[in-house]
Amino acid sequence: MQISLSDVEYLAELSRLEFSDEEAAKMQKDLSSIIDYVNKLNDIKTEDIAAKEHILNLSNVLRQDIVMQSLSNEEALKNAYDSEENYFKVPQLMEDE
Amino acid sequence: MKLCDMSIYELSEMLDKKEVSSVEISKDVLSRISKVKDICGGYLTVLDENVILDKAKEADSRISDNKRKSKIDGIPYALKDNMCTKGIATTCASKILENFIPPYDCTVYEHLSNAGGVLVGKCDMDEFAMGSTTENSALGCTKNPWDVNKVAGGSSGGSAAVVSSGQAIFALGSDTGGSIRLPSSFCGVSGIKPTYSAVSRYGLVAFASSLDQIGPITKDARDAAIILDEIVRYDNKDSTSVMVMADYYKNLTGNIKGMKIGIDMAHYDGLNAEVKDAVFTALDDYKALGCEIVDLSFSHNDIALSAYYIISSAEASSNLARFDGVKYGMRIQGGDIIDTYVKTRSEGFGSEVKRRIMLGTFVLSSGYYDAYYKKALKARSVIKNNYDEAFKKCDIVISPTAVSGAFERGRKTQSPTEIYLSDIYTVTANIAGIPAMSIPCGFTKEGMPIGLQIAANSYCEQTILNAAFAYQNSTNFHKQQPNLVKEAK
Numbered sequence: 001m002q003i004s005l006s007d008v009e010y011l012a013e014l015s016r017l018e019f020s021d022e023e024a025a026k027m028q029k030d031l032s033s034i035i036d037y038v039n040k041l042n043d044i045k046t047e048d049i050a051a052k053e054h055i056l057n058l059s060n061v062l063r064q065d066i067v068m069q070s071l072s073n074e075e076a077l078k079n080a081y082d083s084e085e086n087y088f089k090v091p092q093l094m095e096d097e
Numbered sequence: 098m099k100l101c102d103m104s105i106y107e108l109s110e111m112l113d114k115k116e117v118s119s120v121e122i123s124k125d126v127l128s129r130i131s132k133v134k135d136i137c138g139g140y141l142t143v144l145d146e147n148v149i150l151d152k153a154k155e156a157d158s159r160i161s162d163n164k165r166k167s168k169i170d171g172i173p174y175a176l177k178d179n180m181c182t183k184g185i186a187t188t189c190a191s192k193i194l195e196n197f198i199p200p201y202d203c204t205v206y207e208h209l210s211n212a213g214g215v216l217v218g219k220c221d222m223d224e225f226a227m228g229s230t231t232e233n234s235a236l237g238c239t240k241n242p243w244d245v246n247k248v249a250g251g252s253s254g255g256s257a258a259v260v261s262s263g264q265a266i267f268a269l270g271s272d273t274g275g276s277i278r279l280p281s282s283f284c285g286v287s288g289i290k291p292t293y294s295a296v297s298r299y300g301l302v303a304f305a306s307s308l309d310q311i312g313p314i315t316k317d318a319r320d321a322a323i324i325l326d327e328i329v330r331y332d333n334k335d336s337t338s339v340m341v342m343a344d345y346y347k348n349l350t351g352n353i354k355g356m357k358i359g360i361d362m363a364h365y366d367g368l369n370a371e372v373k374d375a376v377f378t379a380l381d382d383y384k385a386l387g388c389e390i391v392d393l394s395f396s397h398n399d400i401a402l403s404a405y406y407i408i409s410s411a412e413a414s415s416n417l418a419r420f421d422g423v424k425y426g427m428r429i430q431g432g433d434i435i436d437t438y439v440k441t442r443s444e445g446f447g448s449e450v451k452r453r454i455m456l457g458t459f460v461l462s463s464g465y466y467d468a469y470y471k472k473a474l475k476a477r478s479v480i481k482n483n484y485d486e487a488f489k490k491c492d493i494v495i496s497p498t499a500v501s502g503a504f505e506r507g508r509k510t511q512s513p514t515e516i517y518l519s520d521i522y523t524v525t526a527n528i529a530g531i532p533a534m535s536i537p538c539g540f541t542k543e544g545m546p547i548g549l550q551i552a553a554n555s556y557c558e559q560t561i562l563n564a565a566f567a568y569q570n571s572t573n574f575h576k577q578q579p580n581l582v583k584e585a586k
Contacts, residue, residue, distance in 0.1 A: 008455070015414065015458045016421070016438040017451055030452055030513050031459065037514050038403035041472050044479055051474035054307040054337070055481055055530030055555075056294055061336040075200040079425035090423050091434045 001039065003031045100125040101263035102582060105320040108266060109168040112160055119153035119160070119171030122266070123215055126173045129263045130217075132585045137249075138239040139259040141178050142186050143218040149173070152215045159213065168323045168346070170213025175265035177256050178219040179226055180311070181300040182206055185216075189302050190234040191224045193420050193427045193445030203300020204332045205269060205311050212327045217265050220255030224447045225417065226276055226304045228252050229519040232506065233449045240506065241283060242579040243545055247503040250280030250519075256314045257284040263582055267315045267324060271301055273308045274405050275498075275523025278535035281314055282498035282548025285537045287565065287575060288314040289321050292555045293530035294339040297332035303416040305409035306337075308527040317575045318536060318565035322346040325558060341556055348559055353567040354387030356560075359491030363396045364522065369501045375539030375547040376497050379568065383495070386567055391491045395483050398521050400476050405524035406517060407460050407473035413450075414457025420445065452513060477528050484529045488554040493564050496522050498535040498548030522550055532558045536565045537574040546574070 008028050012019055019027060073086045082089040100108065100122045111117040130143060156171030165171070176182065179189045181199035188194045202210070210216070221237035223230070231239045231254025239254045241247040242262040249258045253270025257280035260268050270277040272290035281288030289312045296311045303309060313324035322345035331340040360380065365373050380390060422428035422441030429440040446454070460469035487494060499519060526533035531552055538549035549568075553560045569575050 003459075007459075011455050011458050011462070014462065015451075015454050016418075016435070016442050017446075017454065018439050018443045019451075023448075027452065027455060031456060033512070033514050034406065034452075034456055034517075035459075037517075038407055038469065038473075040399045041403045041407075041469075041476055044400055044476060046472060046475035046479065049475045049478045051471050052478045052481065053474060054293070055477070056337060056339065058294075058337065058339070063333060071200055078200050079197055081422070081425065081428045088424050091430075091437055093434055 001032070001035045003028050003035060099129070099263065101129045101266070102578065103266070104316045105169060105172055105266055105323050108172060112171050113165065115160065119156040119215060120150055122171065123149050123153040123173045126217060126263070126265060129585060133242070133262050133264065133581055136581060137242045137245055137258055137262055138237055139221060139255045139262065139264055140175070140218045141188060141190060141221050141237050141255065144185065144216060149215060149217055156213050156215065165213070167212040167327060169209065169327060171215060172266050173215045173217045174209065175218050175220050175256060175259050175268040176206060176216065177222050177253050177268070177270050179222060179271060179302040180206060180269065181302070182216070182219065185219065187219065187302070188236055189225045190222045190236050191445065191447070191450070192235045193441070195236065195427065197426055201300065204297035204334060205328050206300070208328050208330060220253070220259055220268060222255055223252035224450050225302070225413070226252040226271055226273055227413070227449050227453050229275070229279055229516055231255060231280070233447055235447050241503045242581050243285060243503070244543070246505060247545065248283065248506050250283030250503060252276040253314065254280045257281050257286055257288065260284070260286045260314050260316065261579060263585070267313055267320055269311055270314050271309055271311050272527065273304050273409055274527050275520040277312050277314060278498050278523050278533060278548065278550060279519060281535040282546065283503035285546030285577060285579070286314055287317050287321055287534065287536045288312065289325070289534035289558065289561065290526060290532060291325065291329060291558055292532045294337050295329050295341050295556065295558070297330065297335040297338050299332055299334040305412035306416065307412060308409055310527070317569050318562050319346070319349060321534070322349050322562045343559060345559055345562055349566050350563055351567045351570050353564055356388045356493065356564060357391050357491040358383055358388050359391045359393040359487050359494040361393045361395045361494070361496065363394065363398070364496045368497065371541045372497045372499070372501060372547055376495070376549060379538040379549050380495065382568060382571060386571065393487050393490065393494065395487070397480050397483055398525065401480050401525040401528050402517065402521050404473040404476035404480070404528055405520070406456065407469050408477065410453045410457035411461050411470050412457070414454045414461065417450070417454055480525060481529045484531060484554070492553065492560055494552045496550045498522060498550040502541040502543065502545030502547055526552050531555050532561055534561050534565055536568065537577070539574060
């Protein structure tokens with residue numbers, strides 16, 4: 001299957017990535033060859049087979065709702081790019097009125 | 098033999114008899130690091146000497162009080178740089194996390210610290226554990242200690258290289274598709290990926306959450322058993338953690354008489370003759386130890402590799418969405434928030450990481466989800482069922498770990514599908530969640546180590562360790578050392 005340059009552009013937008021023309025051309029080539037390879041999956045019959053998200057026989061893992069020790073505000077904010085009082089300060093997300 | 102080249106078992110005996118101190122061992126490891134670090138690399142961070150020696154002194158005072166905590170009390174070791182260590186940089190070998198200092202410890206580091214292990218440093222890796230050579234590291238340059246013109250394997254290439262070159266007595270790696278076993282094979286050391294869920298992933302930076310598993314890289318199977326005894330623990334901080342009752346070291350018998358070994362002849366079609374000969378010779382050794390060979394026919398390697406690249410990339414594209422320049426890590430300011438995301442991610446991630454994110458986004462995107470992602474999840478069921486059937490007929494499955502010995506650096510960075518084939522023997526264990534180990538079983542004509550892979554059913558690590566231990570009791574491949582080590586003496 002051939003991935004087009006516009007596919008690359010669309011996937012980049014979804015992935016929040018940008019590529020130069022040269023990088024996009026390489027990505028198109030690489031993705032096309034990977035998709036060609038993984039098409040081998042079509043060789044197996046899977047009509048009656050259930051999809052397996054993971055191999056464990058676990059379903060919901062619950063615990064008591066008990067307050068336990070957690071990071072202090074200071075520690076939690078240590079890697080913050082910017083902070084104010086006890087909050088992460090993040091770039092503006094919505095336009096002003 | 099230098100202290101830094103000895104096994105945990107040997108050093109532990111000496112520490113117990115007070116024939117050596119942890120400070121002496123640690124100093125020997127530090128001296129080796131200073132001799133070889135510029136030659137073969139391996140570390141991204143080496144801790145301050147005083148910090149290391151203080152921990153060693155604490156161990157020595159426990160030993161002199163006869164209060165030694167465990168077999169690894171006082172033993173210097175290394176962690177792959179995707180395991181969070183409070184106050185110590187954890188970068189995943191990525192520019193996007195170059196300045197990240199975790200505010201908490203991953204569970205395995207807690208266990209090893211509590212057992213008295215002496216952390217020496219954090220190891221180089223392929224960025225976010227994506228790769229098979231450690232050449233995808235954005236921050237380091239790790240080479241194979243056996244031949245510095247060759248790759249160390251990946252993604253835990255730093256962990257395997259430091260153990261093989263005496264820069265740590267043991268190391269932890271992580272394995273999503275072979276990332277412990279492949280570099281162990283290339284660097285001539287022993288590495289085991291435990292059953293999915295046996296070792297806590299809390300504090301391991303996620304690559305593909307349904308496949309990732311932490312495990313030890315050591316000089317032999319006995320040391321691997323010693324480490325698994327410390328890190329195979331239930332952890333309520335990891336919701337996929339499972340309670341496993343085991344006592345691996347104590348139950349190493351070395352007697353494998355009557356063990357049934359499954360082999361899949363499809364593994365050997367067109368295989369490099371040197372690797373094939375080494376594996377067949379090992380099978381003869383196993384027969385001599387009283388094992389029986391059983392023929393299996395899976396022929397699912399191509400399917401497993403396809404399913405692996407779909408599932409792992411899909412999960413990676415989701416896991417790596419958190420790196421957006423907002424709360425931590427690198428930020429490249431853009432015109433607006435979306436532009437900031439795009440600039441930060443495009444600058445912060447390397448090309449292989451971007452390729453996996455793009456592939457993962459594709460297989461999860463509308464119109465392709467059923468054809469690729471869901472199909473891959475079904476293939477996972479097929480592969481798991483194949484193994485369930487196989488383990489009715491045999492106790493372990495033996496195969497090569499890799500298609501060849503370590504190859505030249507720079508050779509395979511051009512075509513992603515070619516390099517993905519490096520993982521063809523290893524990915525099935527991750528897809529099926531079963532444990533698998535690589536141990537040295539010979540050398541190529543060029544003198545590069547060859548790895549033998551031993552897999553067993555879920556939670557049967559003991560069977561693997563026994564099979565490896567018995568083999569290592571009757572062979573010497575795991576005791577060979579690279580020239581770099583011989584010259585460093």
